[in-house]
Amino acid sequence: IAYIAITGGAGFVGSHLTDKLMMDGHEVTVVDNFFTGRKRNVEHWIGHENFELINHDVVEPLYIEDQIYHLASPASPPNYMYNPIKTLKTNTIGTLNMLLAKRVGARLLLASTSEVYGVHPQNEDYWGHVNPIGPRACYDEGKRVAETMCYAYMKQEGVEVRVARIFNTFGSRMHMNDGRVVSNFILQALQGEPLTVYGTGSQTRAFQYVDLVNGLVLLMNSNISSPVNLGNPEEHTILEFARLIKSLVVSRSQIQFLPEAQDDPQRRRPDIRKAKMMLGWEPVQVPLEEGLNKTIQYFSRELEHQA
Amino acid sequence: IAYIAITGGAGFVGSHLTDKLMMDGHEVTVVDNFFTGRKRNVEHWIGHENFELINHDVVEPLYIEDQIYHLASPASPPNYMYNPIKTLKTNTIGTLNMLLAKRVGARLLLASTSEVYGVHPQNEDYWGHVNPIGPRACYDEGKRVAETMCYAYMKQEGVEVRVARIFNTFGSRMHMNDGRVVSNFILQALQGEPLTVYGTGSQTRAFQYVDLVNGLVLLMNSNISSPVNLGNPEEHTILEFARLIKSLVVSRSQIQFLPEAQDDPQRRRPDIRKAKMMLGWEPVQVPLEEGLNKTIQYFSRELEHQA
Ligand SMILES: NC(=O)c1ccc[n+]([C@@H]2O[C@H](COP(=O)([O-])OP(=O)(O)OC[C@H]3O[C@@H](n4cnc5c(N)ncnc54)[C@H](O)[C@@H]3O)[C@@H](O)[C@H]2O)c1
Ligand SMILES: NC(=O)c1ccc[n+]([C@@H]2O[C@H](COP(=O)([O-])OP(=O)(O)OC[C@H]3O[C@@H](n4cnc5c(N)ncnc54)[C@H](O)[C@@H]3O)[C@@H](O)[C@H]2O)c1
Ligand SMILES: O=c1ccn([C@@H]2O[C@H](COP(=O)(O)OP(=O)(O)O)[C@@H](O)[C@H]2O)c(=O)[nH]1
Ligand SMILES: O=c1ccn([C@@H]2O[C@H](COP(=O)(O)OP(=O)(O)O)[C@@H](O)[C@H]2O)c(=O)[nH]1
Ligand SMILES: O=c1ccn([C@@H]2O[C@H](COP(=O)(O)OP(=O)(O)O)[C@@H](O)[C@H]2O)c(=O)[nH]1
Numbered sequence: 001i002a003y004i005a006i007t008g009g010a011g012f013v014g015s016h017l018t019d020k021l022m023m024d025g026h027e028v029t030v031v032d033n034f035f036t037g038r039k040r041n042v043e044h045w046i047g048h049e050n051f052e053l054i055n056h057d058v059v060e061p062l063y064i065e066d067q068i069y070h071l072a073s074p075a076s077p078p079n080y081m082y083n084p085i086k087t088l089k090t091n092t093i094g095t096l097n098m099l100l101a102k103r104v105g106a107r108l109l110l111a112s113t114s115e116v117y118g119v120h121p122q123n124e125d126y127w128g129h130v131n132p133i134g135p136r137a138c139y140d141e142g143k144r145v146a147e148t149m150c151y152a153y154m155k156q157e158g159v160e161v162r163v164a165r166i167f168n169t170f171g172s173r174m175h176m177n178d179g180r181v182v183s184n185f186i187l188q189a190l191q192g193e194p195l196t197v198y199g200t201g202s203q204t205r206a207f208q209y210v211d212l213v214n215g216l217v218l219l220m221n222s223n224i225s226s227p228v229n230l231g232n233p234e235e236h237t238i239l240e241f242a243r244l245i246k247s248l249v250v251s252r253s254q255i256q257f258l259p260e261a262q263d264d265p266q267r268r269r270p271d272i273r274k275a276k277m278m279l280g281w282e283p284v285q286v287p288l289e290e291g292l293n294k295t296i297q298y299f300s301r302e303l304e305h306q307a
Numbered sequence: 308i309a310y311i312a313i314t315g316g317a318g319f320v321g322s323h324l325t326d327k328l329m330m331d332g333h334e335v336t337v338v339d340n341f342f343t344g345r346k347r348n349v350e351h352w353i354g355h356e357n358f359e360l361i362n363h364d365v366v367e368p369l370y371i372e373d374q375i376y377h378l379a380s381p382a383s384p385p386n387y388m389y390n391p392i393k394t395l396k397t398n399t400i401g402t403l404n405m406l407l408a409k410r411v412g413a414r415l416l417l418a419s420t421s422e423v424y425g426v427h428p429q430n431e432d433y434w435g436h437v438n439p440i441g442p443r444a445c446y447d448e449g450k451r452v453a454e455t456m457c458y459a460y461m462k463q464e465g466v467e468v469r470v471a472r473i474f475n476t477f478g479s480r481m482h483m484n485d486g487r488v489v490s491n492f493i494l495q496a497l498q499g500e501p502l503t504v505y506g507t508g509s510q511t512r513a514f515q516y517v518d519l520v521n522g523l524v525l526l527m528n529s530n531i532s533s534p535v536n537l538g539n540p541e542e543h544t545i546l547e548f549a550r551l552i553k554s555l556v557v558s559r560s561q562i563q564f565l566p567e568a569q570d571d572p573q574r575r576r577p578d579i580r581k582a583k584m585m586l587g588w589e590p591v592q593v594p595l596e597e598g599l600n601k602t603i604q605y606f607s608r609e610l611e612h613q614a
């Protein structure tokens with residue numbers, strides 16, 4: 001049993017990670033400012049003796065725990081572009097604050113992103129090619145420098161760090177207003193609204209179900225301090241994806257083409273050989289269609305609750 | 308007459324900029340924590356009614372002035388690698404603090420760097436390709452995210468920003484222990500010690516004299532808010548450079564080949580068409596040999612003072 005903090009633990013990925021770690025019998029403290037996260041995502045644990053929920057902004061310091069899963073950061077483009085200054089502060093000051101882990105000897109896992117690369121597919125040695133001053137920069141450069149900070153604290157202060165470069169992930173508990181493609185398409189399909197494809201839809205993404213959290217836990221407890229890609233190498237165009245979701249929902253929605261988003265990466269796909277070899281991890285437990293069906297079920301229940 | 312703050316104003320570039328702006332009749336406040344800067348570099352202005360010198364670390368907030376030249380940051384590889392965490396804090400927290408310029412409506416010029424590119428030559432539209440977790444990352448990623456912060460404050464808070472991407476610069480007042488190539492070679496040549504070439508010496512750099520500060524002032528007072536390269540396009544190998552300095556000093560020093568530095572950029576050269584066209588600036592006033600001779604004079608006087 002470990003004493004574990006999860007920043008961003010009331011969010012999409014964080015709440016699934018909370019479930020897994022609580023189920024494994026650990027003491028879990030969720031640290032979240034509820035910007036995109038919700039108490040509901042973890043409320044089934046409230047009252048459990050191993051669980052604590054703290055309303056706290058990582059831009060302010062905090063001193064706790066054996067292990068810190070540092071997920072706190074807006075993750076969806078509309079969310080991180082809503083207040084780019086706050087996104088930068090969360091990823092810079094917020095990460096520096098969590099690295100004060102050195103004071104308590106905790107190990108920190110940073111939820112980094114495929115966005116640090118810009119160009120795909122890549123293995124973990126690629127340095128990246130991203131726009132430092134474009135609309136996505138608050139997130140991309142925020143995460144890049146957060147990685148730099150982790151390794152500076154590792155080398156200079158002996159803090160134990162783990163860096164997960166997470167690729168596109170979907171599942172239940174994504175926020176209804178999240179704005180990322182999977183929740184958008186599912187909600188649109190369920191409501192009979194047009195599926196909004198930005199650009200031609202020929203850009204690709206590779207989507208993993210949120211059982212990703214198993215990979216995070218394996219990485220945290222491994223001795224791999226260098227960055228590790230976690231994702232599903234199965235690559236699809238956004239248009240294929242729109243069609244797939246339409247057919248799984250059995251929806252009559254149209255597909256609507258909207259203007260391309262600025263600096264939208266044209267291709268994204270993980271090279272996960274390192275995760276396979278070093279962690280024995282692969283995203284095989286929940287295949288794409290099964291994951292999508294679970295997520296469709298989740299959102300249709302959410303819509304019923306709302307109505 | 309403007310009220311101007313220069314962070315890092317007691318350093319190499321900053322002290323020359325101080326001279327120029329004082330000579331132009333402005334009120335100048337130098338803000339420096341004296342990490343690599345020295346009071347001596349600006350002491351000829353102490354007592355002048357338009358001059359103020361503040362011992363202040365930019366990692367703490369400060370509220371001042373019409374214009375802020377934000378130069379505070381270790382700049383030489385040995386200096387910025389001495390304490391990577393501090394370098395990251397100076398460039399992230401330090402830049403955020405200076406962008407509170409929004410509170411007083413000041414305009415901020417960031418002394419950014421050619422290092423944001425990694426691969427050369429490039430114009431200002433190139434996104435860059437640098438190692439986010441290597442030994443140079445605390446500086447490269449620190450400066451990249453500092454640029455991101457500037458543009459986030461510009462778009463979101465209306466702060467007026469200017470971003471100078473400065474290329475290798477040399478001249479008087481470089482610290483004797485600075486560790487960058489020009490001061491190293493000159494001091495070695497003057498003292499009859501071997502000139503230390505890292506690697507084969509076939510890597511290139513393009514060196515400008517510190518009259519660069521004219522470019523900084525032109526940029527600050529222009530209406531160009533996008534990044535501008537400032538440098539001398541005259542590119543030389545480090546070995547050519549060692550030979551040139553040896554001959555200008557008329558030194559009997561040997562040339563000694565040492566191991567290559569990790570992640571050392573193999574080529575660097577500015578594309579300065581934008582500065583020429585938009586600012587009417589070119590680094591022509593002091594040609595390379597003349598600049599080197601002035602710098603050699605400076606260091607030989609420094610050595611005499613020491614003896
Ligand atoms: N889901 C993906 O596809 C994906 C891909 C790559 C990386 N990631 C990373 O995984 C992490 C979680 O992403 P997610 O998809 O669960 O998004 P999310 O928006 O659901 O979760 C982010 C959580 O962080 C919290 N938060 C934001 N700023 C905070 C602050 N300053 N202080 C405290 N809490 C704060 C939010 O309230 C929310 O609960 C993020 O760091 C994200 O960058 C996710
Ligand atoms: N000289 C070059 O070739 C070159 C090239 C590209 C960019 N730049 C940039 O120009 C600026 C000046 O470089 P330089 O060559 O004069 O180096 P320098 O080391 O001589 O000057 C840096 C100055 O900043 C001060 N400083 C450092 N950290 C500080 C902090 N936390 N608070 C307050 N002051 C602090 C130092 O004491 C010093 O006076 C730097 O931002 C550097 O990144 C220089
Ligand atoms: O993680 C967060 C928390 C808040 N906000 C939004 O940012 C704005 C300012 O929030 P706060 O005062 O916490 O941040 P500041 O910019 O003052 O540091 C508000 O509109 C919040 O909704 C945000 O974008 N991300
Ligand atoms: O309603 C939407 C939302 C997103 N996208 C596209 O889907 C891809 C994935 O976008 P998302 O916002 O999910 O995350 P990203 O991978 O870009 O960070 C991008 O090419 C978007 O332009 C889309 O076509 N329609
Ligand atoms: O701009 C600076 C100022 C200080 N230091 C060095 O960093 C260490 C700690 O300095 P400080 O306490 O100011 O920084 P902290 O890391 O605590 O924020 C000391 O060895 C200083 O010599 C540095 O590298 N850069």
Ligand SMILES: O=c1ccn([C@@H]2O[C@H](COP(=O)(O)OP(=O)(O)O)[C@@H](O)[C@H]2O)c(=O)[nH]1
Pocket residue numbers: 383384475486487488489491492503504505506510512545568571572
């Ligand atoms: O004593 C020295 C110092 C530097 N260099 C090389 O000179 C170039 C310029 O190094 P500097 O530290 O001046 O700055 P950089 O341009 O790398 O930031 C690099 O290729 C260094 O490896 C060298 O050969 N000998």
